[in-house]
Amino acid sequence: MSKKVAFLQGNEAASYGALYAGCNFFAGYPITPSTEVAEVMSVELPKIGGKFIQMEDEIAASAAMMGAALAGFKTLDSTSGPGLSLKQELIGMACISEIPCVIYNVMRGGPSTGMPTGPSQSDVMCAKWGTHGDHPAICLVPSTVQETYEEMIRAFNLSEKYRTPVLVMPDEIVAHMRERVVFPEPGEIAIEPRRTPTVPPEQYKPYDTSFGDVPPLAAFGTGYKFHVTSLNKGQDGFPTTKAEWVQAEEERQVRKVEANADDIIEFEEFQLDDAEVVIVAYGSTSRSARYAVNEARKQGIKAGMFRLKTFWPFPYKQLTALTGRIKGFITPEMNLGMCHGEVERAAQGKVPVMGIFRVDGEPINPDQILDKIKEVK
Amino acid sequence: MAFDYEKYIRPGKLPHIWCPGCGHGIVMKGLIRAMDSLKLDMAQTAIVSGIGCASRLPGYMDCCTLHTAHGRAAAFATGVKLAKPEMNVILVGGDGDGTAIGGNHFIHACRRNIDMTYIILNNKIYGMTGGQFSPTTPTGAKASTTPYGNPDPCFDIAKLAIGAGATFVARGTSFHANQIDKLIAEAIQHKGFSVVEIMDDCPTTYGRRNKFKSVIEMMNHLKEIAVPVKAAEKMTAEQLQGKVLTGVLYKDETKTEYTAEYAKVIERAKAAK
Ligand SMILES: Cc1ncc(C[n+]2csc(CCOP(=O)(O)OP(=O)(O)O)c2C)c(N)n1
Ligand code: SF4
Ligand SMILES: [Mg+2]
Numbered sequence: 001m002s003k004k005v006a007f008l009q010g011n012e013a014a015s016y017g018a019l020y021a022g023c024n025f026f027a028g029y030p031i032t033p034s035t036e037v038a039e040v041m042s043v044e045l046p047k048i049g050g051k052f053i054q055m056e057d058e059i060a061a062s063a064a065m066m067g068a069a070l071a072g073f074k075t076l077d078s079t080s081g082p083g084l085s086l087k088q089e090l091i092g093m094a095c096i097s098e099i100p101c102v103i104y105n106v107m108r109g110g111p112s113t114g115m116p117t118g119p120s121q122s123d124v125m126c127a128k129w130g131t132h133g134d135h136p137a138i139c140l141v142p143s144t145v146q147e148t149y150e151e152m153i154r155a156f157n158l159s160e161k162y163r164t165p166v167l168v169m170p171d172e173i174v175a176h177m178r179e180r181v182v183f184p185e186p187g188e189i190a191i192e193p194r195r196t197p198t199v200p201p202e203q204y205k206p207y208d209t210s211f212g213d214v215p216p217l218a219a220f221g222t223g224y225k226f227h228v229t230s231l232n233k234g235q236d237g238f239p240t241t242k243a244e245w246v247q248a249e250e251e252r253q254v255r256k257v258e259a260n261a262d263d264i265i266e267f268e269e270f271q272l273d274d275a276e277v278v279i280v281a282y283g284s285t286s287r288s289a290r291y292a293v294n295e296a297r298k299q300g301i302k303a304g305m306f307r308l309k310t311f312w313p314f315p316y317k318q319l320t321a322l323t324g325r326i327k328g329f330i331t332p333e334m335n336l337g338m339c340h341g342e343v344e345r346a347a348q349g350k351v352p353v354m355g356i357f358r359v360d361g362e363p364i365n366p367d368q369i370l371d372k373i374k375e376v377k
Numbered sequence: 378m379a380f381d382y383e384k385y386i387r388p389g390k391l392p393h394i395w396c397p398g399c400g401h402g403i404v405m406k407g408l409i410r411a412m413d414s415l416k417l418d419m420a421q422t423a424i425v426s427g428i429g430c431a432s433r434l435p436g437y438m439d440c441c442t443l444h445t446a447h448g449r450a451a452a453f454a455t456g457v458k459l460a461k462p463e464m465n466v467i468l469v470g471g472d473g474d475g476t477a478i479g480g481n482h483f484i485h486a487c488r489r490n491i492d493m494t495y496i497i498l499n500n501k502i503y504g505m506t507g508g509q510f511s512p513t514t515p516t517g518a519k520a521s522t523t524p525y526g527n528p529d530p531c532f533d534i535a536k537l538a539i540g541a542g543a544t545f546v547a548r549g550t551s552f553h554a555n556q557i558d559k560l561i562a563e564a565i566q567h568k569g570f571s572v573v574e575i576m577d578d579c580p581t582t583y584g585r586r587n588k589f590k591s592v593i594e595m596m597n598h599l600k601e602i603a604v605p606v607k608a609a610e611k612m613t614a615e616q617l618q619g620k621v622l623t624g625v626l627y628k629d630e631t632k633t634e635y636t637a638e639y640a641k642v643i644e645r646a647k648a649a650k
Contacts, residue, residue: 067456
């Protein structure tokens with residue numbers, strides 16, 4: 001039997017990917033260029049008995065999503081730049097209270113209202129450093145419509161597996177372009193279930209590390225009476241200022257993601273085997289980079305691309321490993337050097353890192369990248 | 378036999394953090410008596426709060442409890458209730474939490490008429506942070522940030538709730554402790570968004586700055602200003618100067634409740650499939 005195929009927009013694909021992953025609750029606030037997600041979810045969720053709510057602002061949307069997540073639902077919230085800024089306090093709470101949820105953020109020009117319909121990749125640092133305090137960050141950056149569909153499924157899976165919020169952040173071009181999507185069959189892609197307690201309610205502690213770095217999470221209304229707070233907490237979930245408990249919990253929250261970076265980080269190596277010039281790209285920019293690599297190869301230049309699918313945790317180790325055999329990195333991106341800085345960290349001064357930065361609302365075209373490739377000596 | 382509060386309180390969680398003379402504990406006891414009178418299943422009850430002294434209340438209660446970010450309780454609770462309409466959802470918080478930073482979520486919860494009960498512990502001040510003025514601090518009063526007297530007019534929480542679409546609105550005081558449980562119980566039983574404002578006191582940060590010599594004086598003040606709605610009907614506007622009405626101030630049983638309305642959305646969507 002042939003698989004179901006559709007011609008979809010990135011935002012639509014994201015919505016269907018979420019539904020495949022078992023999303024049954026959506027809360028959001030409309031904002032260009034992500035609104036189509038809210039629209040699709042408002043159509044689809046009630047059909048399967050799921051819940052859709054348009055809240056009064058982006059903070060409320062994240063709050064409602066997190067409330068539903070604690071009631072056992074798989075939840076999604078979608079937004080763009082200004083909304084992502086508003087959500088930061090609650091993203092921090094989702095991290096510290098360890099509430100699984102997915103936030104879909106389409107990157108548009110910023111800061112502030114910026115360029116609502118212009119593409120950008122300038123939220124990638126906000127995804128990691130936007131909320132205050134030490135916390136884990138998982139951020140996925142798809143570059144095709146098909147990948148947006150699949151990365152939404154992976155995002156839900158990672159949020160459940162690591163009990164933490166996951167951001168999926170296509171740029172506006174990926175979110176609004178239309179491409180062919182081949183749908184997986186039901187059951188074809190494994191869905192990570194929520195890990196719920198095996199102990200009876202009297203023994204349950206929401207942050208019980210005897211079950212590992214990612215403790216099981218009960219749902220409200222299932223017989224388990226437990227406390228969730230935004231304060232630093234002990235394993236029992238109650239606020240504490242006890243130095244050793246706070247230190248241990250903070251470290252575990254970050255460690256559960258960082259120590260599993262190899263499981264979370266995905267990337268594509270394109271023409272990398274013998275590459276001397278390596279482009280590190282993500283999102284729509286990687287599409288121009290792919291074209292530029294092919295052109296360079298035709299002209300006898302050994303170019304390749306390391307394409308990020310996971311932005312956070314960042315693949316420092318993988319990039320550092322390349323420094324022994326390449327002449328340099330090129331980082332094209334629609335911001336003033338965000339990925340660039342991380343690649344510099346990975347390069348450790350061993351090879352040059354050359355940036356191509358655009359924040360004028362125009363995509364980076366292949367010629368720009370090709371010209372830069374030729375500059376690498 | 379004396380009422381057994383302890384069966385509703387989490388073992389080992391007392392003593393609470395509240396100062397001696399703080400009104401918040403009186404409200405918590407009222408809430409417990411209300412829950413007891415309704416025989417609420419604690420495992421099917423969620424208490425959600427924001428941040429502040431009042432918002433520490435859920436941590437002591439032996440049910441599903443969620444202590445969120447400052448001002449956001451109503452939005453979190455909306456998520457819990459929409460996800461699981463069969464649960465009892467109760468919100469607790471202070472005047473600052475609910476009507477300043479959380480004011481937007483408060484009015485929209487009222488507008489949706491979602492079946493939850495919001496207990497606002499109105500001590501007219503930001504207690505937890507040391508006594509800055511709140512949207513309910515009386516004009517002219519002293520707070521740590523109004524050293525020359527408060528220039529701001531204040532909210533009437535009950536009128537705000539009614540105007541925004543809440544369908545049950547009541548007010549009590551921490552002096553009238555025996556009335557608190559009855560108001561809360563009636564609010565919980567009401568199908569729709571119910572608001573119970575309890576006027577209470579923060580002797581630590583409000584009382585001492587505003588010439589209340591003792592907690593008893595603050596309690597007496599609550600006693601003096603409270604006028605039951607029935608009694609108020611027979612009083613002149615002049616006699617009602619400086620008074621606050623107590624009891625059930627508003628009740629509307631005609632407006633549809635949000636989760637019931639959403640159930641209809643699901644029905645329509647399934648029919649259209
Ligand atoms: C985003 C944010 N802003 C400010 C604060 C500081 N803060 C904590 S509690 C509080 C006021 C609480 O007042 P209220 O809600 O009236 O409760 P009370 O302490 O009087 O019971 C403030 C301003 C905070 N925790 N979070
Ligand atoms: S500071 Fe005020 S509100 Fe807070 S516990 Fe003390 S008396 Fe109560
Ligand atoms: Mg207060």
